[in-house]
Amino acid sequence: MAKIIGIDLGTTNSCVAIMEGGKPKVIENSEGARTTPSVVAYTDDGEILVGAPAKRQAVTNAKNTVYAVKRLIGRRFEDKETQKDIKLMPFKIVRADNGDAWVEVRGKKIAPQQVSAEVLRKMKKTAEDYLGEEVKEAVITVPAYFNDSQRQATKDAGRIAGLDVKRIINEPTAAALAFGLDKQMKKDAKIAVYDLGGGTFDISIIEIADVEGEKQFEVLSTNGDTFLGGEDFDQRLIDYIVTEFKKEQGVDLAKDVLALQRLKEAAEKAKIELSSSQQTEVNLPYITADQSGPKHLNMKITRAKFESLVDELIERTIEPCRIAIKDAGVSAKDIQDVILVGGQTRMPKVIDKVREFFGKEPRKDVNPDEAVAIGAAIQAGVLKGDVKDVLLLDVTPLSLGIETLGGVMTKLIQKNTTIPTKATQIFSTADDNQTAVTIHVLQGERDMASGNKSLGQFNLTDIPPSPRGMPQIEVTFDIDANGILHVSAKDKATGKENKIKIQASSGLNEAEIQRMVKDAEAHAEEDRKTLELVNARNQAEALVHSVRKSVKDYGDKLDAGEKEKIETAIKDAEGVLKSEDKAEIDAKAQALAQAAQTLGQKMYAEQQAQAQAQQGGAQQSAEGESGKKDENVVDAEFTEVKDKKTGS
Amino acid sequence: MQEETVQPQPEPKSLEALLAEAQAKIEQQRDSMMRAVADAENARKRAQAEATNAQKYALERFAEGLLPVVDSLEAAVKSADTSGVELTLKQLKGALEKSSVREIDPKPGERFDPYRHQAMAAVPSEAEPNTIVAVMQKGYALHDRVLRPALVSVAKALEKAAENPTSSTDSN
Numbered sequence: 124m125a126k127i128i129g130i131d132l133g134t135t136n137s138c139v140a141i142m143e144g145g146k147p148k149v150i151e152n153s154e155g156a157r158t159t160p161s162v163v164a165y166t167d168d169g170e171i172l173v174g175a176p177a178k179r180q181a182v183t184n185a186k187n188t189v190y191a192v193k194r195l196i197g198r199r200f201e202d203k204e205t206q207k208d209i210k211l212m213p214f215k216i217v218r219a220d221n222g223d224a225w226v227e228v229r230g231k232k233i234a235p236q237q238v239s240a241e242v243l244r245k246m247k248k249t250a251e252d253y254l255g256e257e258v259k260e261a262v263i264t265v266p267a268y269f270n271d272s273q274r275q276a277t278k279d280a281g282r283i284a285g286l287d288v289k290r291i292i293n294e295p296t297a298a299a300l301a302f303g304l305d306k307q308m309k310k311d312a313k314i315a316v317y318d319l320g321g322g323t324f325d326i327s328i329i330e331i332a333d334v335e336g337e338k339q340f341e342v343l344s345t346n347g348d349t350f351l352g353g354e355d356f357d358q359r360l361i362d363y364i365v366t367e368f369k370k371e372q373g374v375d376l377a378k379d380v381l382a383l384q385r386l387k388e389a390a391e392k393a394k395i396e397l398s399s400s401q402q403t404e405v406n407l408p409y410i411t412a413d414q415s416g417p418k419h420l421n422m423k424i425t426r427a428k429f430e431s432l433v434d435e436l437i438e439r440t441i442e443p444c445r446i447a448i449k450d451a452g453v454s455a456k457d458i459q460d461v462i463l464v465g466g467q468t469r470m471p472k473v474i475d476k477v478r479e480f481f482g483k484e485p486r487k488d489v490n491p492d493e494a495v496a497i498g499a500a501i502q503a504g505v506l507k508g509d510v511k512d513v514l515l516l517d518v519t520p521l522s523l524g525i526e527t528l529g530g531v532m533t534k535l536i537q538k539n540t541t542i543p544t545k546a547t548q549i550f551s552t553a554d555d556n557q558t559a560v561t562i563h564v565l566q567g568e569r570d571m572a573s574g575n576k577s578l579g580q581f582n583l584t585d586i587p588p589s590p591r592g593m594p595q596i597e598v599t600f601d602i603d604a605n606g607i608l609h610v611s612a613k614d615k616a617t618g619k620e621n622k623i624k625i626q627a628s629s630g631l632n633e634a635e636i637q638r639m640v641k642d643a644e645a646h647a648e649e650d651r652k653t654l655e656l657v658n659a660r661n662q663a664e665a666l667v668h669s670v671r672k673s674v675k676d677y678g679d680k681l682d683a684g685e686k687e688k689i690e691t692a693i694k695d696a697e698g699v700l701k702s703e704d705k706a707e708i709d710a711k712a713q714a715l716a717q718a719a720q721t722l723g724q725k726m727y728a729e730q731q732a733q734a735q736a737q738q739g740g741a742q743q744s745a746e747g748e749s750g751k752k753d754e755n756v757v758d759a760e761f762t763e764v765k766d767k768k769t770g771s
Numbered sequence: 772m773q774e775e776t777v778q779p780q781p782e783p784k785s786l787e788a789l790l791a792e793a794q795a796k797i798e799q800q801r802d803s804m805m806r807a808v809a810d811a812e813n814a815r816k817r818a819q820a821e822a823t824n825a826q827k828y829a830l831e832r833f834a835e836g837l838l839p840v841v842d843s844l845e846a847a848v849k850s851a852d853t854s855g856v857e858l859t860l861k862q863l864k865g866a867l868e869k870s871s872v873r874e875i876d877p878k879p880g881e882r883f884d885p886y887r888h889q890a891m892a893a894v895p896s897e898a899e900p901n902t903i904v905a906v907m908q909k910g911y912a913l914h915d916r917v918l919r920p921a922l923v924s925v926a927k928a929l930e931k932a933a934e935n936p937t938s939s940t941d942s943n
Contacts, residue, residue: 144815154917167901180889182925183925380892544813
């Protein structure tokens with residue numbers, strides 16, 4: 124079934140997303156980037172370049188490299204905006220026969236729709252390469268302030284690119300969809316979308332209304348600045364570094380194209396870095412040279428410094444916000460939610476300013492570069508029916524498992540697993556001749572059983588007496604579509620089985636679930652220590668057990684001194700089993716293992732001797748099975764079979 | 772569910788029995804469908820977790836290859852003798868090469884290719900237009916993907932009067 128793709132056709136960059144498995148996904152283009160520069164170049168050999176390659180050859184072909192054509196699409200040549208662009212753009216803007224603003228490249232007049240179509244074609248191709256099938260339909264976003272003719276022109280661009288544009292939606296609406304605001308708002312709500320992109324700034328106030336169960340978006344007002352964006356922030360930083368370098372070294376980097384290019388890249392990286400750290404370093408050795416030799420650029424830039432450089436730019440976004448709010452006929456406190464779109468909104472100072480103006484914490488949980496494309500994809504999914512008709516499958520909010528040796532929680536089903544699901548694992552006994560096990564079913568994220576919620580328990584009895592670790596007990600967890608958990612335990616030797624049914628959710632509400640998840644995070648370190656201690660204990664215990672058994676079987680091969688030594692080591696190790704000190708347990712276990720080495724050698728020699736005398740037969744297979752000593756249920760004394768192998 | 776398949780003379784079943792049977796069958800199919808969907812979803816989650824992990828450790832071998840370079844550079848800085856720097860560079864290039872990071876280093880006269888080169892300036896030149904005049908900085912590619920284009924100056928036809936070479940890359 125062919126997909127409908129969602130395209131954010133931006134002034135500076137474009138982005139494409141699809142719905143996959145019920146979730147939006149942004150697709151990387153053939154150059155490995157998640158956004159594509161909205162630049163189209165017409166080369167002298169008739170080739171049309173789109174994206175990064177077009178940008179890279181701009182210097183050699185400025186007149187035929189078209190960018191920011193979104194400012195022209197659907198506009199008249201006489202428009203004020205068109206006239207402003209004519210002064211700024213290196214390519215030629217002309218009047219078409221119908222009075223529209225067109226561009227002229229290589230002596231040919233072409234419509235902005237055709238230019239945008241090239242960008243759209245690239246986005247279409249990106250999606251097709253990923254999906255491996257042809258794409259024919261799309262949802263495309265436009266600024267909220269686009270009028271009918273600009274919208275129609277965008278739609279035509281899609282048609283030219285071979286796309287049936289199923290819907291044109293507003294960028295702030297798409298962003299709101301990406302943030303899931305249509306679902307979260309209980310009743311009618313007003314939200315603000317603050318979009319500070321690469322080259323433009325938009326603020327929109329939109330209203331989400333519930334009309335007979337269907338959410339409707341209405342744009343109440345928009346404002347902005349089409350010549351203000353992240354690139355201006357970069358430029359401020361570059362200017363600052365150039366000035367400082369001139370002061371210190373007396374060389375003007377602005378005159379050196381290569382130095383400037385290196386600086387441009389470094390400045391953008393520094394800007395990004397300063398969003399997460401307080402200070403960064405711009406380090407460009409051999410940036411330039413003069414008569415005295417090579418010059419290195421090494422400059423520390425603090426977040427505070429950078430903020431002071433761009434403070435005025437951020438301030439410039441506030442007035443449009445004020446006007447938009449006024450135009451919408453609301454006040455800042457009527458705004459339920461503020462969402463951040465555009466890469467530059469990652470800057471903490473921008474977030475602070477927005478918070479200060481609107482008096483609430485802005486939402487930033489969706490990648491701001493991709494939110495609009497994601498929203499378009501969600502809209503596409505709704506049109507396709509993908510979103511509405513997905514089979515709603517639940518997930519287990521918390522992990523499920525059983526208690527094993529030493530009070531450890533062994534998880535069979537991880538949290539967030541989609542149900543219905545089934546998991547099986549083999550366990551064994553912890554003691555010789557243990558004839559019953561307790562299956563203690565637990566729910567939670569803590570490593571230790573005691574920290575989790577107990578859902579129930581049952582016993583599996585009549586396990587034939589055998590050495591520890593021998594019985595194979597198959598434990599199966601099965602959660603059906605209704606969330607009911609069936610736990611069964613089966614002794615593989617006898618086929619005897621017991622089970623328990625645990626009703627859905629077991630009364631945990633969302634708050635409890637969150638608390639338990641948080642709890643697990645808070646106790647992760649403590650639990651890890653306990654877990655290590657238990658593991659050390661279990662290993663030491665298994666060692667004591669096996670050495671003692673060997674001494675019983677082969678002790679007569681040892682001389683009294685050796686035997687004495689081993690028995691002391693066993694006692695020592697046993698003595699610390701209850702200890703809370705992992706190092707101590709490990710040390711004693713180590714000592715025991717060493718002491719037992721002589722025994723191992725003796726056993727090995729013995730076995731070889733026996734192997735030679737093959738006919739000895741089943742010399743030792745029936746050892747120890749002296750009958751039922753105790754029928755006591757040993758509470759959850761489980762050891763995992765696979766652990767057993769590595770353990771001792 | 773191993774029932775006998777051969778049933779001599781089946782009794783005509785009542786409608787209720789047929790309905791119950793059909794409903795049971797639907798329920799069973801619904802359950803297996805749900806399980807299949809859930810399985811697919813869980814497989815997707817696992818694949819995602821694996822991809823995240825792979826991404827996290829993908830650097831491992833590359834990073835390991837860089838460590839000797841760091842050692843050499845540190846030694847160079849300490850000894851204030853730079854005679855080993857060239858060898859160190861060789862070490863670094865070896866590490867890059869091993870991770871399939873290759874130089875993009877076009878020769879003057881080669882055709883300008885915007886997929887691999889970035890034009891920093893257009894210089895009037897006797898050379899054929901749109902060919903490379905000089906490489907300012909090498910580029911690099913990882914497998915077939917360009918990490919960074921080579922920065923080059925490109926020839927343009929000598930027009931009427933020699934214009935100043937354009938030197939702006941500002942394309943936005």
